[in-house]
Amino acid sequence: MEQLKTIGRELAMGSQGGFGQSKEFLDLVKSIGEARSKAEEDRIVLREIESLKRRIVEPGIPKRKMKEYIIRLVYVEMLGHDASFGYIHAVKMTHDDNLVLKRTGYLAVTLFLNEDHDLIILIVNTIQKDLKSDNYLIVCAALNAVCKLINEETIPAVLPQVVELLGHSKEAVRKKAIMALHRFYHKSPSSVSHLLSNFRKKLCDSDPGVMGATLCPLFDLITNDANSYKDLVVSFVSILKQVAEHRLPKAYDYHQLPAPFIQIRLLKILALLGSGDKQASEHMYTVVGDIFRKCDSSSNIGNAVLYECICCVSSIHLNPKLLEAAADVIARFLKSDSHNLKYMGIDALGRLIKLSPEIAEQHQLAVIDCLEDPDDTLKRKTFELLYKMTKSSNVEVIVDRMIDYMISINDNHYKTEIASRCVELAEQFAPSNHWFIQTMNKVFEHAGDLVNIKVAHNLMRLIAEGFGEDDDTADSQLRSSAVESYLHIIGEPKLPSVFLQVICWVLGEYGTADGKFSASYITGKLCDVAESYSSDETVKGYAVTALMKIYAFEIAAGRKLDILPECQSLIEELSASHSTDLQQRAYELQAVIGLDVRAIGSIMPSDASCEDIEVDKSLSFLNGYVEKSLEKGAQPYIPENERFGMVNISNFRNQDQLEVTSHGLRFEAYELPKPSVQSRTPPISVASSTELVPVPEPSYYRETPQTAPVPSSSDTGPSGLKLRLDGVQKKWGRPTYSSSSASTSNSSSLKVVNGATQVDGVSSGNSKTHETSYDSRRPQVEISEEKQKLAASLFGGSSKTERRSSTGHKVAKASSHASEKLHTSKSTTIYSTDNAVEKPNLVQPPPDLLDLGEPIVASSAPSVDPFRQLEGLLDSAQDPGTFGGTKAPDFMALYAETPAGGRSAGVAPPLSLNRDGDNLIPGLSNASSNTVHGGTTVTNPSQISKGPNVKEALEKDALVRQMGVTPSGQNPNLFKDLFG
Amino acid sequence: MIKSVLVINTQGKPRLTKFYDILTVEKQQELLRSVFRRADNVSNFVEAESIFGPDSRLVYKHYATLYFVIVFDSSENELAMLDLIQVFVETLDKCFRNVSELDMVFNYSKLHNILDGIIFGGQVMETSSAEIIRAVEEISKLEAASNSISLVPKTVSGWRSR
Secondary structure (H helix, E strand, O other): OHHHHHHHHHHHOOOOOOOOOOHHHHHHHHHHHHOOOHHHHHHHHHHHHHHHHHHHOOOOOOHHHHHHHHHHHHHHHHOOOOOHHHHHHHHHHHOOOOHHHHHHHHHHHHHHOOOOOOOHHHHHHHHHHHHOOOOHHHHHHHHHHHHHHOOOOOHHHHHHHHHHHOOOOOHHHHHHHHHHHHHHHHHOHHHHHHHOHHHHHHOOOOOHHHHHHHHHHHHHHHHHOOHHHHHHHHHHHHHHHHHHOOOOOHHHEEOOEEOHHHHHHHHHHHHHHHEOOHHHHHHHHHHHHHHHHHOOOOOHHHHHHHHHHHHHHHHEOOOHHHHHHHHHHHHHHHHOOOHHHHHHHHHHHHHHOOOOOHHHHHOHHHHHHHHOOOOHHHHHHHHHHHHHHOOOOOHHHHHHHHHHHHHHOOOHHHHHHHHHHHHHHHHHHOOOHHHHHHHHHHHHHHHHHHOOHHHHHHHHHHHHHOOOOOOHHHHHHHHHHHHHHHHHHOOOOOOOHHHHHHHHHHHHHHOOOOOOOOHHHHHHHHHHHHHHOOOOHHHHHHHHHHHHHHHHHHHHOOOOOOOOHHHHHHHHHHHOOOOHHHHHHHHHHHHHHOOOHHHHHHHOOOOOOOOOOOOOOOOHHHHHHHHHHHHOOOOOOOOHHHOHHHHHHHHHHHHHHHHHHOOOOOOOOOOOHHHHHHHHHHHHHHHHHHHHOOOOOHHHHHHOHHHOOOHHHHHHHHHHHHHHHHHHHHHHHHHHHHHHHHHHHHHHHHHHHHHHOOHHHHHHHOHHHHHHHHHHHOOOOOOOHHHHHHHHHHHOOOOOHHHHHHHHHHHHHHHHHHHHHHHHHHHHHHHHHHHOOOOHHHOOOOOOOOOOOOHHHHHHHHHOOHHHHHHHHHHHHHHHHHHOHHHHHHHHHHHHHHHHHOOOOOOHHHHHHHOOHHHHHHHHOHHHHHHHOOOOOOOOHHHHHOHHHHHHHHHHHHHHHHOOOOOOOOOHHHHOEOOO | OEEEEEEEEOOOOEEEEEEOOOOOHHHHHHHHHHHHOOOOOOOOEEEOHHHHOOOOEEEEEEEOOEEEEEEEOOOOOHHHHHHHHHHHHHHHHHHHOOOEHHHHHHOHHHHHHHHHHHEEOOEEOOOOHHHHHHHHHHHHHHHHHHOOOOOOOOOHHHHHHO
C-alpha cells in the first residue's frame, strides 16, 4: 500500500523532469544502458554527437541548456568518443559569471583538456581572475583547474596568486593552495624552489586538515632529500603522538581511528627520515611502539596503519622490540582469512626479511599457502618475497616454482619480468652447471622471445667461458651437457628465435668438440633447423655459420669432409637468397670448405670464441697490399675530410666508369660511394681480422686469390655471425667479464656469510634432528608431505625445529580451517539468499550497514567455535556501529542492551534495529512489490533487513519511469543499492 | 600519488573516470579485464604495471553493480586506498541516501564535487565524509543561491523531500 501511495503521489507530481536533466539526456542514458552490443552503443553515441554538434552552435541557447550540452559532452567523452568539437564551449562556460555554470565549465575543461592542449591559453586568464575572487567556491574551482591544466610554462602566470591563497581565511582554500603548489613542484621543481619554505611554515597551520595536506608535499621533498629535513623529525614525532592520542577534533576520526591517513603519511615520512640514522630513529621508537600497541587491528584502516608501522620499522635503525611487534603483526596478517591482509603480510615479510631472516621461517607454511593460492596478485607478491630470500640452498626450488608459474600464465608483461628474475637468480646462485643449463633451457623454451637478447648473449658467453674457474674439465663438461640438452630440445616444434640462436651457436662451437656426436649428425640437425624456421633469417644465419664452424673444425682436425646432401641444397638455396647477409654467409661457407688445413687454422681457430680481440685500427696488415697497389700505379687514399674539394670530379669519373657496366639511366650522381664503404668496412674487417688473422699475413691473400679484389667483404665474411656476438661482447664484454667474476665471487662470499650466520650451517648440521622431528611429527600432523618438503627446501633447516613444527602445524590447521570456513560461509550465504524471506534470522550481519570488514570473515566466524561466534557477531554488530555514522548511537545502545537482556544468540538486536516500525512493512511486502514491477527489482536478501532501501528504490524507479525511462531486463540492477 | 579513479559498472560501462596524471584512456579495457577476471574471494589488489606503466598498483572494490577502482603508485598504502574507496562510497551513500548506480549517472557534477572534495590533484585531502558532505552541500546551496535559473534539486531524495 505504502508503495502504491508513493507511486501515486509521484505520478501526481506530473511531468516535471527530475535530476535537473531533460528527457533527451535521460533517453540517451537509457538507450545506452540497454544497448546490446558495443556497436549499437557506438551508433547511439555517434548519433548523439551529431545532434550535439548541430545544436551547440545554434545561436541564443539558454545557459541552462548549454550546461546540459556540456554535461552530455562529458558523458560522450567518458564513453570513449571524441567530443573535441565542444571543448571551446566548455572553455567559454568557464568565463560565465554564474557560479553553477562556471563550475560546470571548470569541471568539463579539467576532464576534457590536458595540460598541453592549445585551448589552455584561453583559460589561464580566467583562472587568474578567479583565483582572486571573493567567492571561495570560485577560488576552489579555479584551483582545481590549476592542478590539472597548468603546465610548466604557465606556472609563473598563476604562481603569485596561489602563494597568496596560502593565507586565505578558509581552510579548504589553504589546503587546495598547498596541493596546487605541490602539483607545481611535481611538474617543475625549479619553478617553486624558492617557495619550499612555505611548506614548513604551513606545517604549523591552525587547521589540522591543512597540516595534513602539507605532509603530501613534504613527503615528496623528503623522498628527494632527507638530510635537509632532519630537523623536523621531532616535530613530526610530536604531531604523530598527538594524533595517535586522539588530540585532534573528533571530525578527523575515521572508524574510530584518529586521522589514519595523516598517521600513515607521517609514518611514511618518519621511515624516510629514520633510514640509516640512528639518532633520528631513537626519537621515533616510543611513538611507533605506542601505535603498535593501540592500533585497532579489527578494522581495515587500522591494519593499514599497522602495515605502515612495519614499513617504518623495517626502514629505520633496528630496534629489536619494535621488530618483535612487527613480527607479531605480520603473523596476524598471514593467519588472517582476508586475502588483502595476507597480501600485506607477504609484502611486510619481504621488508623485514632483510633484517631478520628467521621471521620468514616461522611463517613458511603460510607463505607456501599463499604461493598455492588461486589469487594471482597474492601469488606474484609471494614470488617477489621468494625472490628476495633466495640463496644458494633454495635456489633450485624457487626457480623451479617460478618457471612453473611462468609457463602457466599468459600475461606477457609479467612473464618477461619473472623470466628475467629466473635468469638473474640462476646466474647468481646456480648450484651446478648442469642445472643452470637446464634452467636456462626452460626459460628460453617458454619465454624465449620475451627475454632480453642480452640474456642469450650472456648464456653463450657463459658456456664459452665456463664459470670462471680455471677448471677445463668442468668447462668441457658444461659444454657437452649443453650440447646434449640442445640436441634433445632441438626437435621440438616452435622454439623461440632467441633460443634457436643460442642453440645454433653452441652446436657450432662445441657440437663436435667432445667427439660424442659426429659432424654429420650435428650438421643434419642444423640443416633441419634452418629448414623448419625458414622465415627467420637470423636463425638461418646462425645455422649457416654454425655449419661453417663445424666444417672448419673437421678440416682442421684432418678428417674427411662429409657434406650431407641437404646441407648442399641449403647452401645452394641460400646463395640465391634475397637476403644479402645469408647469401654472403653461404658463399663464405663454400669458400671455407675449399680451403686447406693451414688456412682454416688461421681463419677458424677452434675454441677461440672468447679470445680477446685486438683491434688494429690503422689496418697495418694491409700495408703490404697497399704498397703493392701503389707501385702498380693506384691512387693513394685520401682521408674523407680532405676529399671534399675534389668530390665532384672524382665522382663524375667514377660515374662514367660505373655507367659502362651498369645498365639503366642515371642522371643524378650517387652520394659519395667511398666514405660509406670506408665507414662500413673498417670496424667489421678490423674486428674480424685480428681474430681471424692474428698476424697480418699477405700470404692469406695469395692463398685466396679469388677473394682478393674485395678483401674487406670476404674478410668480414666468414666471421660475420661470430662478429655480431663479438661486437656485443665488446660492447659490454669487459664490464660484464668483470661483473661476472664479481657476481660469482659475490655469491661465494654470500655463501660464506650465510654459513657463518647459522642458516646454512645449521641446515646441514641439523639435518639429523630435522629428520627425526619429521618422524615424530608424522603420526599427528596432516600437513601434506609435499608441502613440508617444499617448506624445508625453501627455508632451509631451522635451528628451532620444534617450534617451527608447532607453529607450522597451527598455520596449517588455521588454513585448513580457513578453507573450511570459506566453504561454509559460502554455503550459508547462498542459503540465506534462497531462504531470506522465510528465515531472516540466518542473515547475521545486517548487510546494508557499511561493513568495512570482509563480509566473508564476519559471516564465517560461526564455524570456528561458539566463543568466536559470539565475538564475530559482536564484531559485526560493532562494525556497522562504527561505520554507520548517523545510526551509530542507537545501535550502540542496543549493543549495550544485549548483555543486560541476556539474549542468547545476540542475533536479534541488529535485525530488530533494521526492521523497526514501518520499515517492517515494505520488507514483508517485498514479494508483492516484485510482482508489481514485473521483476525489475531483483530478489535480494538485503531488502529484508534493509527497510528503507526498497522504498527508496521504488521511488527512484517510479520517478524514472514517469520520465519515460524504463529499466528493462538489460540492466535490472541499476537501482540496486550499492551497499546492498 | 593517486593516478586515477574509475567507476565502472558490471557490464563494463564507465560511470566515472578521472585521471590525475596524464594517462591514455585506451588502457581502460585492459584494466577492466584484469578486474573482471578476478574471483570473488581474492584480494582487492591488482598489479597494474603492464597497464599503467612502472610503479603503479590498483585497488578495486565491488559494490552491487559497480566497481570502484583507484590506481596509484608506491607512495600510497593499499589498505588505505581500499578505505578511501569506502570513504567515497559512504559519502555518496549519505549524500544520495542509499546510493545506487542511477544516482551516479544522473548527478554527474555532484559526483565530481564529492570526489574533488576527497582527492585533490592526486592526493588524499579529506577523509571525513561528514566534512565532505558539508562542503558539497555548501557548494550546492551557494550554487542555488547564485543561480538565477531555478534549478530542480539535484538528488532524488531532495526532490522527494519537498
